[in-house]
Amino acid sequence: MTVTAFMPVLNEAGRIGRAISSLQRQTHPVSRLVVVDGGSTDSTQEEVKTIAAETDFEIDLHVLQGAGVRFSSQFGAEKAAEHLPRSDGTPDGIVVRLEGDSALEESFVETAVETLGEESYSVFGGPVSPHEPMENPVIKRFFTFYQNAERLPKGRGMAFRADDFYAVDGYRMEPDEDIRSSEIDCLEDGILVSKLQERGEAAFSHETCVYSTVPSTSATSPRRWWVAAKIEREMGPTSYFTRIASPVNKLSYAAERLFETNVSE
Template sequence: MKFTVFTPTFNRKELLKKLYKSLQKQSYKDFEWLIVDDGSTDGTKEKVKEFLCEKKLDIKYYFKENGGKQRAYNFATEKANGELFICLDSDDEYVENGLETILKYWKKYEKNTDIAGMGYLSTYPNGEVIGSSFPEKEMISTQFKIYNKYRVKGDKGLMFRTEIIKKYKFPVFEDEKFITEAVVYNRICEKYKMVYVNEKIEIKEYQEDGLTAKYNNLLLRNPKGQALYHNEINSQKLTLKQKILNNAVYYKFCKVAGYKFRKIFQESKSKLFLILAIPIGEFMWKKVKL
């Protein structure tokens, strides 16, 4: 099997129905649809049973206790049978030749073991590109460089070799249900590169109650994961300004998480810049408290 299309879902019964119809229209058919239901109570299970009875797609459905997208993602990578792995949220869909277009480019790179996967453009339902396009029509880089060196903006669609994404699990904290996906992507880019193409493949329809809505509050409710993310960014090539600002934000989230200074300092991957950033971090922390 070529693709695993993974959809994490929580109380998105109607959106799943829309995505189900969209996947049926894909011009390339060799894929499984792996649905991980993160504790839905809106009849999602019954709706998926209807899909299964129709036998129009190869569907694998799993129900688990609500634990957030990162736990659902880790679970899905263990269950995936496809050679290539795609996360397609319940409010997303692909253009009808999406998988076919991905394969068209991927055939040029699939034997290059230094490349972990592919990135492509996401659009709003009206076709407008979310954020900005890549600087070249087709290029090789890393997720970190795309956003920090080339200043690309906005969400992008991503595909990974399943054998690689299986090795990079999302960190989980017992009392938190969210961590930015960039934690995993940055870890991958320490060893692998990605192919990026300026093709409109993914269509996103953001929901008012989705993860993207009220994003800052979401991060503050999950500070341990966010502190880890900013601490690990210190392993990337940063400018002086970026190092200070990043460590200030790291300090802020550590304080929100209730960490003592000893722990913050001992676990820091950039102790010098942490010390320099503390005044800014304290200001950020006090602003959060207010």
């Protein structure tokens, strides 16, 4: 089965090389990577161009100045799906999403292909672990608990069938939503996973994992959490909107920032 990947990034120059290398080491090949840069002010774009000359797969770099992560993810997934074979006009294959500060265990894509080959599953992920061993066991336990407590795929690393992605309108909360102008630019992975679960089960496999930075470099600001909560009050809750306004996620953000201070001291 053909697999393509996309990566929404912003100022990931010091980490993106590790992320792309993890795709290169996969036991099932990735045929193309789409990198969507929201307007990095560091050398992220130069790093991508340099790495592209050394990979076994094609890398497409798109710069969308000022684009939020939800729009970048929609754009990246659609561009990645364009390079899949088509059956009756529908892309036939798997799309992998990976964040710039994360990396996939080498068996991730192969396990995703095997799992999503079963029609009962619509989205695949594995537990998230820190990149490096952590000296502070409290921080490690907290990180692994809140990343994996729901036993659902995370945007740090997940895979889904392209036809299912289009069937649920991707990261849009409504079919005609203009994502680029939306105030909601957080928990895009929760939106997509919740919608894909209308098509099939979410697979959470301990046979592979996703490695990530602690704390996350892509955490959402508290202001956006409160914007999400405000809109939910006006629109009423839905199966995936409630997750966006979850107080647990606001607490997680605050805890990550606290741990970041402790680690740097």
